[in-house]
Amino acid sequence: MYNKVTEAERDALIKIAGAENVLTGGAINPDYAHDELGGVENMPEVLVRPGSTEEIAAVMKLAYERAIPVTVRGSGTGLVGGAVPVKGGILLETKRLNKILELDRETLTVTVQPGVLLMELAAFAEENDLMYPPDPGEKSATIGGNISTNAGGMRAVKYGVTRDYVRGLTVVTPTGEILRLGGKVAKNSSGYSLKDLVIGSEGTLCVICEAILKLIPLPKVSLSLLVPFPDRKSAIEAVPKIFGSGVTPTAIEYMSRDTILFSEDYLGKKFPDTKSDAYILLTFDGSTQAQVESDMRLVADLCLDIGATDVFMLDTDERKKSVWSARGAFLEAIKASTTQMDECDVVVPVNRVDDFIKFTHVLAEEQNIRIPSFGHAGDGNLHVYICRDGLDEATWKKKLGACFDRMYETAEEMGGLVSGEHGIGYAKRDYMKKQYGSVPVELMQGIKKVFDPKEILNPGKICY
Amino acid sequence: MNILVCIKQVPGSGNVEVDPVTGTLKRSGVKSKMNPFDLYALEAALSLCEKEGGTVETLTMGPPQAKEIIIESVCMGAKRGFVLSDRAFAGADVLATAHTLSQGVKKCGTYDLIFCGKQTTDGDTAQVGAEMAEFLELPGVANVLSFDEVKSGSVTLKASLDGEVVRMTVKTPCVISMDRDVNMPRLPSYRVKKGITDDAVTFFSLQEMNDTDANHYGLLGSATQVERIFPPKHDKERRVVEGSAAEQTEAIFDLIRRKKLI
Numbered sequence: 168m169y170n171k172v173t174e175a176e177r178d179a180l181i182k183i184a185g186a187e188n189v190l191t192g193g194a195i196n197p198d199y200a201h202d203e204l205g206g207v208e209n210m211p212e213v214l215v216r217p218g219s220t221e222e223i224a225a226v227m228k229l230a231y232e233r234a235i236p237v238t239v240r241g242s243g244t245g246l247v248g249g250a251v252p253v254k255g256g257i258l259l260e261t262k263r264l265n266k267i268l269e270l271d272r273e274t275l276t277v278t279v280q281p282g283v284l285l286m287e288l289a290a291f292a293e294e295n296d297l298m299y300p301p302d303p304g305e306k307s308a309t310i311g312g313n314i315s316t317n318a319g320g321m322r323a324v325k326y327g328v329t330r331d332y333v334r335g336l337t338v339v340t341p342t343g344e345i346l347r348l349g350g351k352v353a354k355n356s357s358g359y360s361l362k363d364l365v366i367g368s369e370g371t372l373c374v375i376c377e378a379i380l381k382l383i384p385l386p387k388v389s390l391s392l393l394v395p396f397p398d399r400k401s402a403i404e405a406v407p408k409i410f411g412s413g414v415t416p417t418a419i420e421y422m423s424r425d426t427i428l429f430s431e432d433y434l435g436k437k438f439p440d441t442k443s444d445a446y447i448l449l450t451f452d453g454s455t456q457a458q459v460e461s462d463m464r465l466v467a468d469l470c471l472d473i474g475a476t477d478v479f480m481l482d483t484d485e486r487k488k489s490v491w492s493a494r495g496a497f498l499e500a501i502k503a504s505t506t507q508m509d510e511c512d513v514v515v516p517v518n519r520v521d522d523f524i525k526f527t528h529v530l531a532e533e534q535n536i537r538i539p540s541f542g543h544a545g546d547g548n549l550h551v552y553i554c555r556d557g558l559d560e561a562t563w564k565k566k567l568g569a570c571f572d573r574m575y576e577t578a579e580e581m582g583g584l585v586s587g588e589h590g591i592g593y594a595k596r597d598y599m600k601k602q603y604g605s606v607p608v609e610l611m612q613g614i615k616k617v618f619d620p621k622e623i624l625n626p627g628k629i630c631y
Numbered sequence: 632m633n634i635l636v637c638i639k640q641v642p643g644s645g646n647v648e649v650d651p652v653t654g655t656l657k658r659s660g661v662k663s664k665m666n667p668f669d670l671y672a673l674e675a676a677l678s679l680c681e682k683e684g685g686t687v688e689t690l691t692m693g694p695p696q697a698k699e700i701i702i703e704s705v706c707m708g709a710k711r712g713f714v715l716s717d718r719a720f721a722g723a724d725v726l727a728t729a730h731t732l733s734q735g736v737k738k739c740g741t742y743d744l745i746f747c748g749k750q751t752t753d754g755d756t757a758q759v760g761a762e763m764a765e766f767l768e769l770p771g772v773a774n775v776l777s778f779d780e781v782k783s784g785s786v787t788l789k790a791s792l793d794g795e796v797v798r799m800t801v802k803t804p805c806v807i808s809m810d811r812d813v814n815m816p817r818l819p820s821y822r823v824k825k826g827i828t829d830d831a832v833t834f835f836s837l838q839e840m841n842d843t844d845a846n847h848y849g850l851l852g853s854a855t856q857v858e859r860i861f862p863p864k865h866d867k868e869r870r871v872v873e874g875s876a877a878e879q880t881e882a883i884f885d886l887i888r889r890k891k892l893i
Contacts, residue, residue, distance in 0.1 A: 393818060437815035456662075467821045479818035483643065483664045486818060534678070 169254055169623070170234050172212040180257070183225045188216040188263070195476040198243065199258055200251065205507065207248035207593050211238065215596050218263050220337060220345055220376040227374065228343030230257055230623055237341075238625050241282065241309030245316065246510055247592030249369045251447075253627040259374065261311050267291055268377070274351045275382050276334055281311025288380075288452040297382040300326035302589065304495065309373045317367035319588035321418040324545035325452075328588070330366045331477035332381045338365055338373035341619035351379055357548035364614065369590050370625040386452035389417070391481035393490055394470045394566040395443035399423060401474045402445035403521035406544045409449070410517070412469050414462045419545030420448040420494055421520070426501070426541050430493040433500035438493050439486070443476060448494060449542060497541045498550070505537070509567055509594075513578040514548040514587030526577050527551050534566050548587030552628045575602065591629045599629070632685035632781065634676040635739060636746040637732055637763070638669040638704060638712075640697045641753045649862050665700040668748030670816035672809040675778075676746045677708045677817065683781050686710040690739055692720055692731050701832045706819035713739050717836040722850030724857075725754075729762030731848055734840040736767060744786065745806045749774065760808035770805040775812050 173581035180189045200208045236256030286306035292299045303320035319328040335349035348362035396402035453459040467478040479488045531538040542549035575598045611630035643662035659829045676687045689704040694740040701712030711817025750757035757868035780787040
């Protein structure tokens with residue numbers, strides 16, 4: 168179905184992007200065969216690093232004409248094998264396209280190339296007294312990657328996810344056409360939203376070449392609270408009650424003592440309090456100290472009323488750092504605690520979070536496997552890790568499959584979905600298909616076919 | 632065991648502007664906080680008392696709003712605290728500060744240990760602890776890392792001597808300057824803050840000190856006069872190292888060796 172990359176295509180690619188930006192064979196670093204998931208690996212036949220939208224269009228025209236698969240890659244920090252060139256072909260890396268093109272203060276938008284890193288965009292916005300609200304944990308991810316997975320992050324509770332901040336996109340279709348979708352406009356009821364189809368499509372519909380993103384004024388004050396509870400249930404049950412109070416925190420994270428201890432070990436740094444089994448970490452932001460403090464007091468009093476053993480104030484940079492650095496290291500800490508792991512990124516309604524975590528504990532016992540978890544208690548998006556530890560390959564695969572099956576089934580029963588923010592990519596296709604059933608998957612496949620008749624763009628992913 | 636911890640209110644951020652005309656720090660409108668170095672001393676004191684029994688109290692010198700950090704220390708577990716506040720105390724250098732604090736110590740009560748932080752983030756002299764010990768005629772130990780044993784009349788501790796660690800037994804009462812990063816300071820409790828009563832903070836002015844001679848305090852009592860305060864020059868150099876992993880490693884290694892960082 169697909170053709171291999173021959174000398175002729177390689178020469179054509181060199182003409183498009185320059186010899187220094189076209190790598191083949193041993194010149195390609197083996198890391199390009201995988202993303203952060205591990206386990207799903209395949210080397211591309213050629214790695215291309217285009218330097219403009221026009222170059223991307225030329226690459227796509229060539230690939231379409233010759234029926235060569237193309238997989239787009241940003242920083243390679245994905246967790247579902249989305250950027251793995253599973254069918255070989257061309258790997259198109261966007262990292263040379265790393266410029267912030269324009270800050271428009273009148274429409275409060277910033278126009279960026281897809282290879283700009285999240286941390287670079289966040290710093291740029293802050294320098295200009297503005298904020299790009301989406302805040303996924305992996306700050307070295309590219310904006311192109313964030314848009315492709317509709318990445319979420321911790322501030323989703325108050326500010327929403329990446330999709331909510333994408334106003335416009337410049338994309339190249341699999342046939343090599345350059346399209347401008349959306350724009351700097353704040354409203355848009357003009358037909359099907361192709362822009363929104365591309366967001367979250369994990370590089371299967373178009374190549375993102377530019378993005379117009381919405382910014383907001385930088386909140387001047389930010390305070391966090393670390394609230395210890397006697398147990399998990401009371402901690403997590405506090406969350407819907409906090410929403411009921413009328414105050415919307417910026418972030419609500421659940422932290423168990425086990426995970427905090429992993430993080431202490433990993434960072435070699437003590438956490439300021441480990442006396443309780445369960446904690447919730449809340450952040451509040453706003454434009455005035457008085458308003459943020461009043462929000463904070465209201466929630467702090469509520470927490471004490473509903474069983475919190477204390478409320479700790481994270482009112483200085485040092486205190487915030489002592490807690491948030493531990494929270495930020497959870498994923499790496501769990502990774503370091505085991506030989507291999509796989510992650511379930513389910514999202515359930517916020518009032519079912521405790522039920523789901525309780526279920527993972529039962530499952531861990533049943534399967535005799537370690538399943539640590541943490542998550543965004545404020546938006547129901549959990550990160551559950553199945554740890555291989557000392558298991559042999561066959562037992563690991565068997566137990567992993569069984570755990571995933573049970574977790575996705577349970578999430579579905581609770582009204583949840585397969586992925587909250589990491590995407591489906593390669594690794595979670597079967598679970599998504601199983602949950603959605605044939606009609607939604609056929610609709611997705613139909614959309615894919617219209618955009619990409621030869622299915623050359625990121626084949627093997629999502630609904631493939 | 633009764634411990635007094637000396638603490639200071641400092642600007643909340645490292646980016647404090649200097650007034651080009653007066654050469655003083657522009658403190659108005661800038662949020663303040665407890666000196667981060669003092670948090671290690673306070674944590675060490677609180678942990679020691681949790682283990683050995685006893686109470687922790689705190690002492691600061693500053694304008695009336697320095698009360699905020701006394702309240703913060705109570706939220707962290709101190710029993711109560713004292714603010715030495717008087718116009719005559721303003722403009723003090725390390726000598727006058729150490730004199731004022733040592734006068735304050737005598738006023739506050741009787742303690743087995745007096746703790747200080749290693750230094751402050753705004754003054755950075757790291758001398759007040761040692762000078763206080765001198766004024767109080769007590770043994771003083773700097774850069775203390777941990778406590779091995781506490782007995783009636785003495786304490787055995789470890790202190791850092793630039794690359795060496797010395798273990799010593801010191802007679803109490805004594806003045807201890809804690810090193811930085813020796814513990815993880817606990818967080819202030821909102822629950823405690825809600826229950827704080829007015830008697831948690833006591834103010835003392837010059838007239839209440841044993842030594843009431845204004846010439847020994849503040850600007851008048853300072854042996855050093857600051858000629859000029861100016862913001863430091865920021866040198867930011869950014870270099871991008873390219874090449875293969877091995878080439879990059881080699882280049883970075885070479886660079887840090889040339890800069891004498893290793």
